[in-house]
Amino acid sequence: MLTDLRPSELVYRGLKSAGIDLVASVPCVNLKELLCLLSSDPAIIHMPVTREEEGIGVCAGAYMGGRSPAIAMQNSGLGNSINALASLNMLYGIPLLMVISHRGTQGERLVGQIPMGRLTEPLLKTMGIKFFRPRPHEAEETVEAAWSIALNEKRPVAVLLDIKFWEGR
Incomplete structure (x- = not known):
C-alpha cells in the first residue's frame, strides 16, 4: 500500500510514471528529499538552476529536444516565472509540469512567505494555468x-504541494 511511502517518494513515483526524464530545480527545504531522489536516478537528468525563469527556459529547450521536462520550485519563484511562462511556454505551446512547494499557507512559520502564498492560486488562475492540490495518497x-494534461493541451500545468502535504496530511 502506498501510504507507507513519504510524500516526496510519492511525487517522485508520479514523475517516473509520467515519463519525466529531465527536472530543473530551484532549492526549497520542502523539496530537499525529492531533489535527492531525482539526483540519484540515472534515468532522470536533474539540473539545478539559479532562478525559476532559467529553469523554465531549460525545460522548454529540453522539450524541443525530445525530453519530457518538469520544474521543481517554490511558489515564491512563480512571480519570477510569469514572463517566461507567458512569452515562451504559453505563446509557443510548450508543455511543462511544475511541481511547486506552496509556502505561505496555513501553518507557515516564516511571515515573508505569506504574501506569495496568498497570491499563488490567483496568479495561476489569471494566467489560465491549471493546477492541482493533491493529498499525499493522491500525489x-x-x-x-x-x-x-500539459502534453495534450500544450501548456504548463502546476501541482501545488502545501505544508500539510509535506507533513503527510
Missing part, C-alpha cells in the same frame, strides 16, 4: 495526470 496519480 503519484495527480503528477502523472498533470503531465498528461
Whole structure:
C-alpha cells in the first residue's frame, strides 16, 4: 500500500510514471528529499538552476529536444516565472509540469512567505494555468495526470504541494 511511502517518494513515483526524464530545480527545504531522489536516478537528468525563469527556459529547450521536462520550485519563484511562462511556454505551446512547494499557507512559520502564498492560486488562475492540490495518497496519480494534461493541451500545468502535504496530511 502506498501510504507507507513519504510524500516526496510519492511525487517522485508520479514523475517516473509520467515519463519525466529531465527536472530543473530551484532549492526549497520542502523539496530537499525529492531533489535527492531525482539526483540519484540515472534515468532522470536533474539540473539545478539559479532562478525559476532559467529553469523554465531549460525545460522548454529540453522539450524541443525530445525530453519530457518538469520544474521543481517554490511558489515564491512563480512571480519570477510569469514572463517566461507567458512569452515562451504559453505563446509557443510548450508543455511543462511544475511541481511547486506552496509556502505561505496555513501553518507557515516564516511571515515573508505569506504574501506569495496568498497570491499563488490567483496568479495561476489569471494566467489560465491549471493546477492541482493533491493529498499525499493522491500525489503519484495527480503528477502523472498533470503531465498528461500539459502534453495534450500544450501548456504548463502546476501541482501545488502545501505544508500539510509535506507533513503527510
